[in-house]
Amino acid sequence: MTAQILSGKEVAQKFRKRVRLRVQKLVDRGLKPPHLTVVQVGDDPGSTVYVRNKVKTCKKLGLESTMHKLEESVSREELSTLIQKLNADADISGILVQLPLPAHLNATEIISEVDPARDVDCLHPANVGRLWLGDSFVTPCTPQGIIEILDHYGIGLKGKRAVIIGRSNIVGKPLAALMLARHATVTICHSRTVDLPAVAREADVLVAAAGKAELVTAEYVKDGAVVIDVGVNRKVDEDGEKKLVGDVDFTAVSEKASAITPVPGGVGPMTIAMLMVNTLGCYEYQHGLSEQGFGT
Numbered sequence: 001m002t003a004q005i006l007s008g009k010e011v012a013q014k015f016r017k018r019v020r021l022r023v024q025k026l027v028d029r030g031l032k033p034p035h036l037t038v039v040q041v042g043d044d045p046g047s048t049v050y051v052r053n054k055v056k057t058c059k060k061l062g063l064e065s066t067m068h069k070l071e072e073s074v075s076r077e078e079l080s081t082l083i084q085k086l087n088a089d090a091d092i093s094g095i096l097v098q099l100p101l102p103a104h105l106n107a108t109e110i111i112s113e114v115d116p117a118r119d120v121d122c123l124h125p126a127n128v129g130r131l132w133l134g135d136s137f138v139t140p141c142t143p144q145g146i147i148e149i150l151d152h153y154g155i156g157l158k159g160k161r162a163v164i165i166g167r168s169n170i171v172g173k174p175l176a177a178l179m180l181a182r183h184a185t186v187t188i189c190h191s192r193t194v195d196l197p198a199v200a201r202e203a204d205v206l207v208a209a210a211g212k213a214e215l216v217t218a219e220y221v222k223d224g225a226v227v228i229d230v231g232v233n234r235k236v237d238e239d240g241e242k243k244l245v246g247d248v249d250f251t252a253v254s255e256k257a258s259a260i261t262p263v264p265g266g267v268g269p270m271t272i273a274m275l276m277v278n279t280l281g282c283y284e285y286q287h288g289l290s291e292q293g294f295g296t
């Protein structure tokens, strides 16, 4: 079997177009465009690339964006002061604190200070609670991006066995909430899971979000399973060339799976597209145009 490629790049285009047209309509009505502000602490090269892409996409779709880059050594108080200032700025629709934060800053404490109505990645405890209660204000970007890819390609989750490798607050846990809401039976795995390949082989839909290059080999995959690769890892190949690889051994797994997301061009573009959707959604909520912070 050679797997169908699930192109997140293609699905993301559909959402980006929708956002661009909606923003254009708002501007045509004389309103200011939605405005995303990103706070980055330190100089992590991966984070810098992600932040740059977010700002670039805002520009392409007609959204305003600003960036606040703070020194790695910034104090909790200084960061809190900036967040309070952003919360008080009525022109800002969405506030994203780029993770990970340096070790001296507690991410949960910092994110709890962001106005939940502008929490565009659904990380504030109030929004995480609403997600698990089935009453979301916003949905988390990467997990929602995965759900949209599955929807686009007509892959249902009802009654399916879903196995997620990774239990982070940004991918694994919130994805489990979204998949449960779609009536999948969900297992979340992590570094202490015993016999991971055997658990993974139970999956009809297998999601790899461990951050370990090519962890998922053919041995992890049941014939005909759908495989979603969230991982982004930098690897040097045999020719000394740097390349991006996912958490899945793409070549070997493609022979067994029925469908697979590539890296790059899979989940990554969807994360940014969903961020744009949520920034617009939060804007519409703040302007009384919508009752929640997501959806276009």
Ligand code: NAP
Residues within 6 Å of the ligand: 142, 165, 166, 167, 168, 169, 170, 171, 172, 189, 190, 191, 192, 193, 196, 209, 210, 211, 212, 215, 230, 231, 232, 233, 267, 268, 269, 271, 272
């Ligand atoms: P994270 O916070 O480091 O979490 C990784 C999770 O994987 C943890 O729960 C960890 O288990 C588990 N894990 C690590 N090694 C494992 C192993 N050998 N076997 C089983 N479980 C293992 O990472 P994250 O932020 O969720 O990101 C995961 C990956 O997705 C990274 O490559 C990241 O760059 C990528 N990512 C991509 C996007 C995108 O848009 N494409 C968005 C977000 C993240 P423990 O909890 O036991 O430590």
